Amino acid sequence: MPPILARPQRLLFYLGAWLPVAGLLTTLLMGIAHFEVRAALSLALPQTLLFAFLGLMAWYPARALPYPQTALWTLLGSHLLAAVVSSSLWVACGRLWAPRFLSSIEEGLHPNPFDNHQTLFFTVGVLLYLLAVTLHYLFLSVEQTSQAKRRALEMQIGARDAELKLLRAQVNPHFLFNSLNAIHALVGNQPEQARAMCLKLGEFLRSSLQAGNSGNTDLQEEISLALAYLEVEKVRFGSRLQVRVDLEEACEKVRVPPLLLQPLVENAVLHGISHCLDGGEIRLRCRRQGEMLHLQVSNPRDPEAPRSRGQGLGLENVRRRLDSFFQGQAELQVKPTPKAFEVALLLPFPTGRTS
Amino acid sequence: MRVILVDDEAPARTILREYLQGEKEIRIVAECENGFEAVKAVAEHRPDLLFLDVQMPKLNGFEVLELLDPQPAVVFTTAYDQYALKAFEVHAIDYLLKPFSRERFQEALRKVQEKGSPVTKRTSARDLLETARVPDSFLDRILVKAGSSIHVLPVDRLDYLEAKDDYVAIHAEGEVHLKKETLGALAKQLNPRRFVRIHRSYILHLDCLAEVQLYAKDSRLVILVDGTKLPVSRSGYARLKELL
Known part of the structure; x- marks a missing residue:
């Protein structure tokens, strides 16, 4: 008209x-x-x-x-x-x-x-x-x-x-609060642990800032970063937080956008484990399947826990960055069940030519 | 003074334990990792003071307080939570923001020792919960204590609520639970689009409505899907009509 x-x-x-x-x-x-x-x-x-x-x-x-x-x-x-x-x-x-x-x-x-x-x-x-x-x-x-x-x-x-959003992913204030609190608690009668935790936290922040400033990183680094984050969280959750990593060697060198994994793992802790009375296990799995790399982050969750919006936004951010990095060739799948949550990333496997 | 520590994080309990070590008149009678344990422990030990963390899995600090009868003095501990903080400010409750110093801790302790926590005196737990609620959100579950166990009733499973003197009888899936609460207080926190105050003494879950009948000149009643009949007042009917 x-x-x-x-x-x-x-x-x-x-x-x-x-x-x-x-x-x-x-x-x-x-x-x-x-x-x-x-x-x-x-x-x-x-x-x-x-x-x-x-x-x-x-x-x-x-x-x-x-x-x-x-x-x-x-x-x-x-x-x-x-x-x-x-x-x-x-x-x-x-x-x-x-x-x-x-x-x-x-x-x-x-x-x-x-x-x-x-x-x-x-x-x-x-x-x-x-x-x-x-x-x-x-x-x-x-x-x-x-x-x-x-x-x-x-x-x-x-x-x-x-x-x-990227900046925020690098330095999450809530996480800092929790970590400082945990260190504060350990200093009294577990000074060695407190020290170790300060170091871990420093390591995590440094890697996180570095990753954020570079355009890409390899999966191995990403996993280390996620694990460093989980180490810090383990102090406050104790035995309620278990971590299992299942990583095929072929996956380590794949280039990915920075801070891909850490938000997913953080979600798993904040929206999954933290609501479970007895905690649970977060599982990181990575294997190659044909032309694609399958990366999975799974965790248990409490079916009665309130669903928070923050989780959706974090996933959206990761999805957008994946899209832009892999030009639509990568995929993010969310598989929720009442008692568990799984996020699967399907990334194109580099086939020898420089990506 | 007998004290119970409630926090899901071990390091937080460690701190409290450390800070309390110097206090001669204080004895820690129990430590709890979650809200359920806390309710049991309070019933068992009858403490004078509770250090209560707000952010805990399944049952948060406010919900725990709501279930305690009688209520001991309470000092809340919290990592940053803007809504909880708002509730504390509004009701002038003392709280400890993690991480807190020994001095800060002692200050809170003195206040309790001198005059008892304001929570039990002036504010009910329900009011606290109400103020701490994320704005524009409604109750998605009701907690009921039965002896030493706690029932978590998701609001989806409710049929209707009935006022009974000091209590509210909550009818859910054929069972009845009693909660020490006023119907009006609950009505305020339930989603008015799904839970209608059809009568001074009744709140109906709209999903359970089968039909509305006129049985005398100006009186109506509702029939639920399971056959139960409940009276409807004139204002209640007006509210019902608006939603249907």
Whole structure:
């Protein structure tokens, strides 16, 4: 639908813009066909209205033949053809109903100007049509520019958003609180453990910041990072947190986006293990299956625990980064059951060529 | 003073134990890892003071407090939780934000020793829970104590609730559970689009509604899917109509 029709105000504006044309027609009729004002107007107005409608229809071919892309000859030819057709139609209509409009105003017989000055009106019609087409192109190009601007802005916001999420994944405040608390507790009568934990925490933060700053890392690093995180969490969960890693050697060197695994493992702890009265085991499995690498993070969960939104957002973030890193070739699958949760990542296995 | 420590994290309990070592008048009678153990231990040992962690699996600190009758003095401990903190501020409850220093701990202890925890005196656990609730969320389960065991009733399984003096009789899947609570307090926390106050003494779970009948000139009753009939007041009927 022509955008003009999208809003009533626009339509009125459009029609208003045709008033000068009505004026032109009136002048023509008065000058060339020697009409009086009233007679001229009574014919010019409906004719202008008809042309306004025809001009509106010009939007469709204008949109179908976008300017820079279409060959100039095709463009000119098509629009000229359309102009001829439209103008002929216009003149034909004029011939048909001019008598009816004119007889309703005055008694005297007026010669039908569309009969007598066909060529003139035809030419005028063609020119006006081409003018309408040009205006449509102008409008389309303005719209394109504003759309492009909006898209660019959206992309910027998207990128900034992802950046922030990545930063947050690197240094989760809640995690820091918990760790400090655990260290604080150990310092009193388990100073050696406290020290070890400080070191682990430092290690984790350093690797995490490093990973975040690089564009990619290998799976082995990612697993180490996730394990370092889990080591820290083990201090506060004690025997309630068990970890099992099942890693095929072939998987270690695969390049992946940084901080892929750690958010998944963190989810497993925060939304899974922490709600289970007796805790449970988080399992990391990685094996090659044909052309793909299967990476699974699974954990038990309490069916009655409240489902939190945070989990969904974290997964969304990982999914988006996977998409962008592997260009749609990777997949993230979520397999929830009432008592367990599994996230499976399917990554394309590098086949020898540099990725 | 007899004290029970409740926290799911061992390091947190260790700290409390350490800090309490110097206190001569204080004796730790039990340590609990979760809310269920805590309720049992309080019934068994009748402590004077409870150090209660808020963030625990399955049963959080507020829910535990709600189930304790009578309630001992309580000092809450919490890692950062903006909603819990809000509840504490609003009800002027003393709490310990982890990690906390020995000085801070002693300050809280003195307050309790001198005048007893404000929780038992001024605020009910239900009010605390209400304030601590994440805004725009409703109760998704009701906790009922029966002897030494605790029933967790997901609201989906409720049929209807009936007021009975100081208690509310909760009818769920053919069973009845009594909870020391007012019907109005529960009504406020249940999703009004699914749980309708059809009468001064009844709240109906909409899913269990079979039909509404007119049985006298201006009186109506609802019939549940299991055949039970409950009276409906005029205002109750208005509420019901709005939702149907």
